Amino acid sequence: MSELFSDKETGLLLDAAGRPLPGQESRIDGVAAVSRIGKRLFSEHLVGGNFGNISYRDSQREGFYITSSGSYLDEPEDLVFVSLDGEVPRNASSEWRVHREIYARTRHMAVVHAHPPCCVACSLFYDEIIPLDSEGEALCQVIPVVVGKPGSSELAERVTDCLLLSSLCIVRGHGTFAVGKNLDEASIYTSLAEYSCHVTWIAQNLRNEYVMP
Ligand SMILES: [Zn+2]
16 A cells, blocks of 8 residues: 655645545535634624534535534634544544534534524523524524533433424523534524524513513
């Protein structure tokens, strides 16, 4: 077998002639796509620091690419391939269980996990959120709230149960998991959740101030 090399900048496996080995193409495109979505999440204040994680399905390899543990979503250093069964690389995001359960039990193609502040705040007081705004009503009539320890198998099961019926859910006191046919759709659902929760919060304040006796 001919010798293989690893590109220092991209981490891709190269053949003796310096060409990337087949099967890594989706990772190359994915880094740029994840970075673009990460920048959008930051600009909309849906995530901060090195929180959150993003993944997309690789249907040819029965698995998915996910951001690495501790990486910044707008500048993902690398993406980690995780198969639907088998060993999980140690540098995969700590939330890989939720992502793997979603890809194993649903047909969603992309998952965005963020920490939008109004979603997190509303999840502390509601068991589900009924969007009051017209966009929210049209795209997601009920946003479920689930409970679970970050990184746990129980949380992975509960989130996936919700995402069989809905495009997004909120983990109480933690953040959102949104899905879609691509990363753009999953990020739009994340924005929608934050907007609807922001409106819910403002409306509740106004109700208390002006309507309550
Ligand atoms: Zn999180």
